Amino acid sequence: MELLSDFGLGLATALSWQNLLYCFLGVFLGTLVGVLPGLGPVATIAMLLPVTFTLGPAPAMIMLAGIYYGAQYGGSTTAILVNLPGESSSVVTALDGYQMARNGRAGPALGMAAIGSFIAGCIATLVLALFAPPLAEIALKFGPAEYFSMMTLGLVAAVVLASGSVLKAVAMVLLGILLGLVGTDVNSGQQRFTFGVAGLADGISFVALAMGLFGLADVILNLEHNEKRGVFGRIGSLLPSLSDLRKCAGSILRGTALGSVLGILPGGGxxxxxxxxxxxxxxxxxxxxxxxxxxxxxxxxxxxANNAGAQTSFIPLLTLGIPSNPTMALLIGALMIQGIQPGPQVMTERPELFWGLIASMLLGNLMLLVLNLPLIGLWVRLLTIPYKFLFNAILIFCAIGTYSVNNSATDIWLLLVFTAVGYVFIKLHCEPAPLVLGFILGPMMEENLRRALRISLGDPTVLVTRPLSAAFLVLSVLLLITMIAPSIRAKREAALQE
Amino acid sequence: MKPLSRDVLAGLLFAGAGIGFVIMSRNYNFGAGTRMGPGMFPTLVGSLLALLGAVIALRGLRSDAGTPDRFHLRPFVLVLLAIAVFTILVEPLGLFITTLLTVAVAALADRELSKRAAAVTAVVLAIGSCVVFVTLLGLQLAIWPSFFG
Structure with missing residues (x-):
């Protein structure tokens, strides 16, 4: 019954008035950016990162996590009412959701999305609570060789799951790793690839990179076209009928199961x-x-599924200290700002943080249900704000946020560079997510490789003679081969097309 | 001449970046197995990237991957310009004036935004960001120019 007492500790943490407030703030903001097309959780969390300096680790994590899963709720509103994905994870919701709205069933569609999200969020949080502790226990036994190979596997998996060309995704990962190496080498003190710029000594600002690639590059893209939005104002009763509920019970459970599994995988979420x-x-x-x-x-x-995936994508972050998607990479940044090295030790050294976060997710999902059902009118009103007003705000907030992390003008110049690069990537059909994962994992991989080689006295075969490490590497190679093999590639493309 | 396909362009970009990193890494100690120098890992990854970039470009030449999507210069240049304005001005002029000027540039990126609406947006955002970020959240940013004391 250790689990129960741990959970009780978490609940006590999450129920403090301060944490409740930040949890609410997080899910509220999350719903807000989820509803607004063109502004996602990555850019929002990056903007709020400087704000978390002044908070303790628990309220900071609780709020930032709330933004991520809150955005999954909000995204469906836009998808159903406007036929635009508020979040990329709501693209498919628009297919049937918008049709339902056209048939005069917008209310039940919104209601069912919220109910499904709530059930999925609660179940996936339980999965997180049950599976994270044993996984962290295993991870504590990992040596540097295992870490290196596991990260390799993680990056390969991210490539496989990215949409578009596999080769380009691999190249993006490699480019990300190299960009991650910019700055002072921790071992030799040597400054690498900084061109003598003092502001680059601590490396490229991750916030600038993420906001450029995910925030402002999208702003440029959205400015290309004059948008026209028709919002369905008439929503009617939100409650789905009993037959709807009966019809959807299986779908919700299947979606939850699939989402929980895929959320754990790197690049999944x-x-x-x-x-x-x-x-x-x-x-x-x-x-x-x-x-x-x-x-x-x-x-x-x-x-x-998207809500379940959002919850379980915290598993690799909390057990291994490894991000499975760009949002999680930002949360790692948030932890490090607080002076906490993400990894399996977090759970034992700071149980109030780990369990507090989990308990806050249950509370947050409950808040979201309330926010999204009775307050739906507020979000609909928000949807009528035209983009021409919105993009100015996004631009200013991104610039302020980037600057404030280090009070560094260099960082805003970097934001400019990555905005330009991000727009070029969009035009060349190169997905930015693998680059971001490479950027975060690159320096960790170098460090673990260096340690592994030092322990083995320079023998690189240590990576394949330690069984677990070998298994990770074999799996990576197999995955890559199957992806490049033409017959399977065709199937993958077909699957991703749908 | 046929325009280059986006895969060729992407491949060339990757290859160029990879080669650039490898060349720069030559200034750093490569080291040996037991003691990896700062140059070893970037050289390995950079070489891999250069190789992969070449493969992507060559495959792009043979197959028809399609040309890059149309590049819209107006929002691209104006958004970048707006960021530059913000970067240069925020320290000497403070957040309020900088926000006004940044929005003035960015607003040009959207043809639909009338001058009056842009002005209102600028003022609202300037006041809003000063109040929210500096007063409420306490970020280390000056609101007014430093010579105002």
Whole structure:
């Protein structure tokens, strides 16, 4: 019953008025940016990073986590009412959700999305609470060789799960690793690739990189076209009928299960989970014909999956100290700002932080249910703000946020550079997410490789003679080979297309 | 001449970056197995990137991957310019005036935004960001120019 007492500790932490407030603030902001197309959780968390300096680690993490899973709720509102994904993970929700709105069933679609998200969020949080401790126990036994190989596997998995060309994704990972190495080498004190710029001595600011690639590059993209939005104002009753609920129970559970599994994988998280859940639902649900024409199961499954995926993507972060997506990479940054080295030791050394975060997720999901059902009108009103007003705010906030992390003008110049680079990447169909993961993992990989080689007295075979490390590497190679093999590639493309 | 496909361009970019990192790494000690120098890891990764970039470019030449999506110069240049304005001015002029000027530049990126609406947006954002970020959140930013005392 250790779990219960741990959870009790977490609940005590999460229920302090300060943490409750920040949890609410997080999920509120998350819903807000989720509803707004063109502003995602990555840019928002990056903007708020400087604000967390003054908070303790627990309220900081509780708030930032709330933004991430809160955005999954908000994204569905925009998808259903405007046929635009508020978040990329709500793309598939728009398929059936918008049709439902056109058929005059916007209310039940919104209601079902919120209910599905709530159930999925709670179950996935339990999965997190059950599986993280044993995983952390295993991770504590890892040596540097295991860490290096596991990160390699993580990056390969991120490549496989990225959409678009595999080769380009691998190249993006490598470029990310190299960018991550910029700055002072911790071992020799040598400054690498800084061109003598003092502001680069501590490396490239991750916030500048993330906001450029995910925030402002998208702003430019959105400014290309004059958008036209038609918002469905008439929503009607939010409560789905009993037959809707009965119809969706299976979809919600399948979506939750799939989302929980995919969320753990590197590169997975909420986005992939929602796509996979919709595809699965189309295959197994009977009768399948109604998908794409306003089938409520096409809303319930992906919305459950993306919320479950958002919750379980915390597992690698909290047990291994390894991010599975760009949002988690930012949370690592937030932890380090607080002076906490992310890794398996967090759970034992700071149980109040770990369990407090988990308990806050349950509370946060409850708050989201309230925020999204009775207060739906507020979010709908928000959707009528035209982008021409919004983008100025995004731009100013990104600039202020980037500057404030280190009070460094160099960092805003970097923001400019990565905005430009990010826009070019979009035009060349290169996904930025693998680059970001490489950027975070690159320096860790170098350090672990260096340690592994020092222990083995320079023998590189240590990576393949230690069984666990060898297993990780073999798996990586197998994955890469199967991806490049033409027959499987065709299948993968077909799957990602759907 | 046919425009280059986006894979060729991407491949060349990757290859160039990889080669650049390898060349720069030659200034750093490569080290040996037991003691990896600061140059070893970037040289290995950079070489891999250069190689991969070449492969992507060559495959792009043979297959028809499609040309890059249209590059919209107006929002691109104006957004970058707005960031530059912010960067240069925020320390000497303070957040309030900088925000006004940054929005003045950025607003040009959207043709739909009238001058009046842009002015209102600028003032609202300037006041809002000063109040939220400096007064409420206590970020280390000056609101007014330093010569105002």
């Amino acid at each position: 909420a986005l992939l989970a929602s796509f996979a859940a919709y595809t699965l639902e189309k295959r197994v649900a009977k009768p399948p014909r109604e998908f794409g024409q306003g089938d409520i199961r096409g809303v319930a499954a992906p919305e459950s």
